[in-house]
Amino acid sequence: MxxxxxxxxxxxxxxxxxxxxxxxxxxxxxxxxxxxxxxxxxxxxxxxxxxxxxxxxPSKEHVLLELERREEARMATEFVRYLRRSHDLTAALTKVVGLIAGLEQRLGPVLFRELLALHFSPTRPSDDDWSDHPVIVSLVREIERARGDGEVHPEVDAFFSAAFFLLGVYGVLTTVTSSDTRDAMLANLITTARRGLESR
Structure with a gap:
């Protein structure tokens, strides 16, 4: 013993x-x-x-990978907990934006950009795919749920819709510094994404 x-x-x-x-x-x-x-x-x-x-x-990049895994798991847990309550797809998209914006506030703009740069880097020291990222997995499932409930068009591809939406969020957060402009763009992104997914 x-x-x-x-x-x-x-x-x-x-x-x-x-x-x-x-x-x-x-x-x-x-x-x-x-x-x-x-x-x-x-x-x-x-x-x-x-x-x-x-x-x-093994490298400084591996520190960021560890941070990314932890933050994604934390955000996904919060998102899944949110999805257990009554909500619609617009509210779910708004929650995702809030979680990612909150991550930027917690890490600061420099580290947030570093994290995203590594995430999309072709030299990223990891061979994972999208299913290894719990936030996108949860968002894909939410879009699939909404599609099954008739909230979105039956031909909508849940993965590509989730990926394009997240890319839009990342793009706004990393390129727009004015908080008023940023808030307006994120709100417009949610509205545009939702309209693009509508079943009618």
């Missing part, structure tokens, strides 16, 4: 170290962007040796 306790303690220390490195890296990325982030500053803030960073994260 003692070896199992030691193993658990070692695993707990490993996870705590990983969390310290992740937190320090996120703070550095928020201040300097990923390209300008200094691994030396990250390990110094985390209180670990230089090689420990690369033991946990």
């Amino acid at each position: 003692t070896p199992q306790i030691k193993q658990s303690a070692r695993e707990l220390r490993r996870l705590q170290t990983r969390e310290r490195i992740l937190g320090a890296a996120i703070a550095e990325f928020q201040a300097s962007g990923m390209a300008g982030a200094d691994v030396g500053a990250i390990v110094s803030a985390a209180g670990v040796a230089h090689g420990t960073f690369f033991f946990h994260f």
Whole structure:
């Protein structure tokens, strides 16, 4: 029984170290962007040796991948919880916009753009596909639900509709700085997407 306790303690220390490195890296990325982030500053803030960073994260890009996975899971959980309540498709699209805009506010514009740049990068160090991203999976299911309920046209492709909508949201958030203009564009995006999906 003692070896199992030691193993658990070692695993707990490993996870705590990983969390310290992740937190320090996120703070550095928020201040300097990923390209300008200094691994030396990250390990110094985390209180670990230089090689420990690369033991946990093979590259700075892998830090962003970890952050992306966590944030997507968090947003998807909140979105699914929202979808359990009474709603229509317009309200669901509005909720998605709110979740993504909230992510940008939480991370800051620099890190948010870095996250999106990596997400769409052809050199992204991951071989996942859209079904590995719980937010788009949940939105696709919601559009499919609405299609089944007759809210949207029966020939609507749920995946492409979800993907184009999310691309529009990302585009507005990363290119428009005026909050009034941005809010108006996002509201128009929701209205336009909804009209494009209508069954009649």
